[in-house]
Amino acid sequence: MTTFPVHTKESAPKGSQPALEQLQSAFGMIPNLIGAMSTSPVLINSLVGLFEKVHGGNFTxxxxxxxxxxxxxxxxxxxxxxxxxxxxxxxxxxxxxxxxxxxxxxxxxxxxxxxxxxxxxxxxxxxxxxxxxxxxxxxxxxxxxxxxxxxxxxxxxxxxxxxxxxxxxxxxxxxxxxxxxx
CATH class of the missing domain: 1.20.1290.10 (AhpD-like)
Known part of the structure; x- marks a missing residue:
């Protein structure tokens, strides 16, 4: 089985660190899935853009x-x-x-x-x-x-x-x- 690291703000690639800070503020923690996702700055930053829109849109x-x-x-x-x-x-x-x-x-x-x-x-x-x-x-x-x-x-x-x-x-x-x- 392939394993992926579960990053912290300190261990994540530099390009992922600002996204991790934003998501930590939103959740009060860095969930393990987000830590794993941060392996890819492209992926984690794509999520943050959507996250803000979805949670700030027209739905409760x-x-x-x-x-x-x-x-x-x-x-x-x-x-x-x-x-x-x-x-x-x-x-x-x-x-x-x-x-x-x-x-x-x-x-x-x-x-x-x-x-x-x-x-x-x-x-x-x-x-x-x-x-x-x-x-x-x-x-x-x-x-x-x-x-x-x-x-x-x-x-x-x-x-x-x-x-x-x-x-x-x-x-x-x-x-x-x-x-x-x-």
Whole structure:
């Protein structure tokens, strides 16, 4: 098995260090996945640009976490599922809705179901949504701008999901209570 280093701010390549500082400020720590990702300054800096936009866009943080948790499950990224489960619960999302997503189902909350369903469909269809997929999302009260914004969230999570699946960093202690297997 190929192993990847889990960098700290001090051990990371110089080009990754500013991104690590930004993400440490956002999370209060440098999660192991981010430490592994920082092996590539190009990758970590790409994530930071998207991260700021996704978490500062039109969706609430709870809605963002619904999309990111759905993406992690759909992409089979165990590290990201545990991480986003922790963050979703911290945002006050009903534990039953979080568990539904972890099991590959839609949450009961209608708004969350529309977001989760769109994110999963977008990944599974590789962005080739049909008119019905789009109408279903818009009928839930979202705008076309929201639909396109989900693309940014899916893109950001794809970066972390694929990185986690390739680098397989150890699951950080704060997320171990929500460990997940595909």
């Amino acid at each position: 943080e709870a809605q963002v976490q619904i999309v990111l948790l759905t993406d992690a499950v759909t992409n089979g990224s165990a590290w990201a599922v545990a991480f986003h489960t922790t963050l979703a619960l911290k945002e006050g999302i009903d534990p039953a809705d979080v568990q539904a997503i972890r099991e590959g189902h839609l949450p009961k909350d209608a708004t969350f179901a529309a977001l989760s369903g769109l994110a999963k469909t977008m990944i599974e269809k590789r962005g080739r949504l049909n008119d019905e997929d789009i109408k279903r999302f818009l009928a839930a009260g979202f705008g076309k701008d929201h639909l396109l914004e989900v693309i940014a969230a899916v893109t950001a999570s794809t970066i972390t999901n694929y990185t986690g699946n390739i680098t397989r960093p150890p699951l950080d202690a704060p997320f171990q209570a929500h460990a997940w297997e595909d």
